[in-house]
Amino acid sequence: MYSIALDVMGGDYAPTAVLEGARSALRQFSELFLYLIGPQEVLKGFPIKERVKFVFTDEYVRMDEAPGEAIKKKRGASIFLGLDLLKENKAKAFVSAGNSGAVVAGSIFILGRISGVRRPAIATLLPTLKEPMVLIDAGANVDSKPYDLYQFAVMASLFLETIWGRPNPKVALLSIGEETGKGNQLVREAYKLLSSSNLNFCGNIEGRDMYRGDVDIVVCDGFIGNICLKLSEGLAENILEMLKNEVKKSYLYILGMYLSKGAIKAFKKRTDWREYGGAPLLGVKGNVIISHGKSDAHAIKNAIRQALYFAKIDLASQLGRAIEEHKIEEDDLES
């Protein structure tokens, strides 16, 4: 049995979507034990009583709240209570689709960073033309330093080695040209650090090649990573909508699309972020899964599945040991 803590009040469609996701996860995963954290009023009607424990709180962090303020003024909010359960080793992983800034700040404050890590980062799995890849940082930090980008690459490499046993994953740096020296100041300096590292660094990658699947890890600052992530989601949806608008112009097209709707469904499933569950926050002492703010029940269930897997392998501990072996020294932090 693996205990997972779930923030019932996190996300645009909370609590309804979160509770539905919890229900279907409990039905589907027999090894799952869930801590549900939220208001008594909301939780009292939850239909499953086995393998479930309620943690009542009326406080929660709103999606638009400033994380620093929230942690000072709402220490009893669902996000922070979930992280407490992780800290106390009662839960093995924590899932929230809530205010991701508050999850990051709370994780650093309550769980602490893995020794040597300066900035934890969100590692998001994304579909490509070939195998899925990792985008890091997908939004935990803005205004990163070159050394942070290097550390993101180290963490993502160890992460992929841990979860997929893929040794020496290929790392690329997101920039505006493939050549050395292309990019802004941050990227040009990070390029030097990555080039002289032991990582399997293969240079810059341009936006247009990101989804080709030629690299395993794309590294960037969280501001750009988050914009790229959301741009991709929005574009994928809009492209299908534009296509649909064209199809509507003729009955023949409509018939054609009807015949191939199975392919479109399979394609949608393959590119749907909801299928990928949540994204781990790498670099903190605990398995924290950040789920999309727009998560529906299906996305929450998949995030719990993800959390269950990370709890089983104890990702955070493995990553901690690997980072230690990789010798990210405290001294390095000065650079």
Next chain:
Amino acid sequence: MYSIALDVMGGDYAPTAVLEGARSALRQFSELFLYLIGPQEVLKGFPIKERVKFVFTDEYVRMDEAPGEAIKKKRGASIFLGLDLLKENKAKAFVSAGNSGAVVAGSIFILGRISGVRRPAIATLLPTLKEPMVLIDAGANVDSKPYDLYQFAVMASLFLETIWGRPNPKVALLSIGEETGKGNQLVREAYKLLSSSNLNFCGNIEGRDMYRGDVDIVVCDGFIGNICLKLSEGLAENILEMLKNEVKKSYLYILGMYLSKGAIKAFKKRTDWREYGGAPLLGVKGNVIISHGKSDAHAIKNAIRQALYFAKIDLASQLGRAIEEHKIEEDDLES
């Protein structure tokens, strides 16, 4: 008759694609007079002799060359000779699909900036679910300052008013959340400048909403703008490829897609950057059109069409006057 200068050696498929584009533009646009700038060896076989003048040079800037170096060491390169023709008022617009950094640097050096403008910026038209919109800066600058972002917004607003007569276009700032205060330091400071300006500023926009068409102008630093632009291009192509891979799995799907191929073709045309021609470099004293590095003949022809239009309305002069009226004072440049 309008004279346009064309860099025959610019772009990944130069000179072949450029010359083909030139030929089809001359056939299609009867008011067009072309200065073709490139090696004698390359130009001597060009089949059209009327409304054409050759400017011979063996020098050109390679795609991966550092712009600063190029302008020092290769003053006779095709890009710089094209800009000279503009400066001398022999040509009314200049088109290049070559090294965009060299076009930007050359434009600033040879033509000069419009008074009050600190950093020229590339304004790219992009399709959305509704009307096309402008993304500025699409890659002329990296590491912009907050004040630059404000100026980009001013230039793009005046640009849209000039070319479409759309008064008071809606401006949004690309960020990682819609709320005030979301974003990195650059965006947070630019937000303040834009809020207190006379522009029709409607706040931050997230990546996922960029292609919805709810705003007319999306403002960002050129590093992010260029990544977003190329990411979008790559993703649109990859999505069609992923869809095709799913379709291949059944004869029924293949039949369906065959029937609706007209819709897919129309959709492709609508979202193809080649249809949009080049992007103007706003803020310099001359009509400079930067075309995609991967331009084929069709894209070059459309960039020439674009240049012809900007030459007719004399975009740069109109923009210069508008900026003057808008009172971007030299004093402001300190902030």
